[in-house]
Amino acid sequence: MHNRISLKAVQAFEAAARFESFALAADELFVTPSAISHQVKLLEELVGVRLFHRVHRAVVLTDAGRKYAEEISAAFARIDAATRNVVGAEKSDILAIHCTPSFATQWLMPRLARYSALQPDVDVRLNASVSPVDLMQEEFDVDIRYGMRQLQPAGTLVLPLPPETIVPLCAPGLITEDRPLASMEDLGHHMLIHSVRCLVTWRDWMRQHRKVKLDISRGLRFDRSFMSISAAVDGLGVCLDSLLLVERELESGRLVAPFGRTGLQVQAYTFNVLKSKVDLPKIRSFQHWLFSELSEDGAS
Incomplete structure (x- = not known):
């Protein structure tokens, strides 16, 4: 049945129920009282229930009409709220x-x-x-x-x-005369920082640099790259991580790549x-x- 319900008829009924007057409903909707009466009668025929008692020149909601009006009013209120939300939305x-x-x-x-x-x-x-x-x-x-x-x-x-490039990274202050990073062998004198979820590990790096001997069992371990990077910025050691993830740190000088920016691709x-x-x-x-x-x- 709901596919045959006229929105115009429902709107006319809602206004008439709210004012309990066809004349006032007509003023609000810019139509004639007879048009309101016609739409309400059409709606009553469609739902098969009398919605108003006609008493002389006045109209009074039936019990069924009152319940229906409450539901319809709530529905119109939701439509109004939804419309205001869309109109007030800054982004679509x-x-x-x-x-x-x-x-x-x-x-x-x-x-x-x-x-x-x-x-x-x-x-x-x-x-x-x-x-x-x-x-x-x-x-x-x-x-x-x-x-x-x-x-x-x-x-x-x-x-x-x-693809990303993975290279050793450290804070510039970590490199001193006593503990330089002039060659890859110098890594043996520094704390290694491990990012345990990184696809490229210090073990993988050592396979590419077989002459360098490191004790990869030692060092700090973090399960997030951003934590390893932060630890390196704080001067805790040398991390092995992605150049993609440290662009700001390299630009600001908080990190350096002591052996250059060429490394393993992943x-x-x-x-x-x-x-x-x-x-x-x-x-x-x-x-x-x-x-x-x-x-x-x-x-x-």
């Missing part, structure tokens, strides 16, 4: 991003203002955690993952981010999005911006 789209903590903290967050400047109508919501999310089940538009690719649902598009991050969402403007714009930023960083 919400982009929900899930990301690993280190990439979010070290790379993405410092750049989000650039994206927002390009897309002022998109409200970005960033959630960071180690565990990957199920884009089919959770309310995220994009998942930026770290590590070996895991099997994704059939409807997921997985795009690899550009393709660690992937951009994950549902194929059903990939053509949404907010997804397209963020994907294009993200890969453009990464390309600029790789070229610099």
Whole structure:
């Protein structure tokens, strides 16, 4: 039955019920009282219930009409509130991003203002955690993952981010005349900082530099790259991590790469999005911006 209900008839009934007057309802809706009466009669025929008692020139709600009016008034109030929320909204789209903590903290967050400047109508919501999310089940538009690719649902598009370069990093104050870092062998005189979740470890680094002997059983260990980087900035030792994640620290001089910026390459991050969402403007714009930023960083 609800498919045949006229919104005009419901609107006329709501106004007439509120004023308990066809004349006042007509004034509010800029129609004639007879038009209100006609719409109410039409609605009564459609629902099969009398909504008003006609008493001389007055109208009084029936019990059924009063209950119906309460429901209709609440529905109109919700419509009014929803409309005001849309009109008052500063941004038209919400982009929900899930990301690993280190990439979010070290790379993405410092750049989000650039994206927002390009897309002022998109409200970005960033959630960071180690565990990957199920884009089919959770309310995220994009998942930026770290590590070996895991099997994704059939409807997921997985795009690899550009490779990273992994090199030793330390605070400039860590290098002294007594404890230099003039050669890789000098690492033996310094505390090593281990990022245990990093795909490239000090063991991998030693395989590339077989002449260097290090005791990799010693040193500080952290389960997040951003913690290892922070420890290196504080002068606690030498960390092995991604140049991508330490751009600000290198630019500000808080960290240096004592043996240069050439090192092991690893393709660690992937951009994950549902194929059903990939053509949404907010997804397209963020994907294009993200890969453009990464390309600029790789070229610099």
